[in-house]
C-alpha cells in the first residue's frame with residue numbers, strides 16, 4: 156500500500172534544506188488552490204522556501220504547476236510574437252513606448268499588464284488616463300487587435316494563474332515576498348500562462364525597485380532566464396538601474412504625456428535609451444533582426460520617422476481611447492489643478508534623486524493605491540526638473556508637484572526637496588543597463 160502524501164512531510168523536508176520533488180510541488184499547488192491545504196501550512200512552507208531557497212528544477216516545477224492552475228492562453232505560434240515584462244519601478248512608462256515601437260518595426264506584441272500597487276505604477280492605470288481607453292477586452296477583441304494592429308496592452312482577464320493570486324496574497328502578509336525563487340516563479344508562471352514564447356525581462360535594481368541590491372537583481376534575472384529556458388521560451392533579461400525615477404514624469408497622465416514625447420523622438424534620454432535596448436532584444440528574439448545592434452538602428456529610424464507614434468495612436472484608438480493624445484496630450488489628458496515648485500538652494504550637481512521617496516510622494520498625492528480597491532487620481536504626480544549628473548544653479552527648478560489642493564502641493568514640495576542630494580563636485584551620469592543575462 157502506498158502511503159498518502161503528507162504536506163507536513165513536505166514542509167519538514169524543505170525546512171531541513173532538501174529539494175522538493177515535482178510531485179510534491181504539484182500536490183502543494185493543487186491542494187492550496189482546492190482549499191485542502193490551509194493557510195498555516197502554506198505559510199510554513201513559504202517561510203521554509205524563503206530561508207532554504209529553490210533550485211532551478213524546483214523553480215521550474217513551481218512555475219509550471221502555478222501556470223497550469225488556471226487557463227493557459229495559446230497564441231497562433233507566430234515567430235514575430237514577443238512579450239516584455241518589467242519587475243516594476245518609479246516612472247517606468249517603458250511599455251507605452253516600446254510596444255508600439257517594436258510593432259512598427261514588424262513585431263507583434265499582445266501584452267497583459269497590471270495596475271499599480273504601492274510606490275510603483277502600473278501600465279493599465281497610465282493608459283486609463285486617456286479618455287475612453289478600455290483595458291478590459293474580450294478574447295475575440297484581443298485576438299482581432301493583435302491581428303489588425305500588431306499591438307495590444309490589456310488588463311489580465313479570465314482565470315489566469317489563480318495559484319499565484321492566492322500565494323502572492325499570502326506572501327504579502329507573511330513577509331515572504333522578497334525571495335528570488337518565489338518572485339521568479341510568480342512572474343514566469345503568469346507569462347507562460349499568458350502564452351509568451353519569447354520574452355524580454357527588465358529587472359530593476361536600486362532604491363525604487365523590489366530588489367534594492369544589484370547582486371540580488373542579477374540572481375533574479377538569472378533565475379527567470381533559467382526557468383524560461385527550461386520551459387522552452389526564448390528569454391533575455393536586462394538588469395537596469397532604478398535608483399532615480401526613469402525619465403522625468405511620475406504619475407499616470409504625466410507619464411502618458413512623456414511617453415508621447417518619447418515616441419516623437421523628444422526623449423527624455425534615459426527613457427529612449429531603455430526602450431531602444433529592450434526593443435532591440437525583442438526584435439532580435441522575434442527573428443526580425445540578426446543582432447541587437449542592427450535591431451537598434453531599425454528602431455531608431457522607426458522612432459524618428461513617426462511610425463512608432465502612429466502605431467501608438469492606432470493601438471489607443473482600437474481600444475476606444477482618444478487618438479488625439481498622440482498629437483496634443485496636454486489637451487486630452489486630465490491636468491491637476493495646483494502646481495508647486497521645488498527650487499535648488501545652492502549651486503551644484505545632482506548626486507541622487509531617491510526614486511522610492513518620489514514614488515511614495517506620487518502615491519500620497521492620490522496617484523497610487525494602498526489597497527487594490529483604492530481609486531487613483533490619474534492627474535497628480537511629480538515632474539523632475541533635474542536628474543543625476545545635471546548641474547543646477549540656485550533658484551533652478553528641481554521638481555514640480557502636480558496636486559489636487561494647494562495644501563497637498565506645499566506639503567509634497569517640502570518632502571520632495573529632501574529626495575534630492577546636491578553635490579559641490581561634478582557627478583557622472585549613472586549607468587542605466589547594469590547587466591544583460593541571456
Ligand code: URA
Pocket residue numbers: 242323332337338339341342365
Ligand atoms: N511581481 C510578481 O508578479 N510576483 C512577485 O512575486 C513579485 C513581483
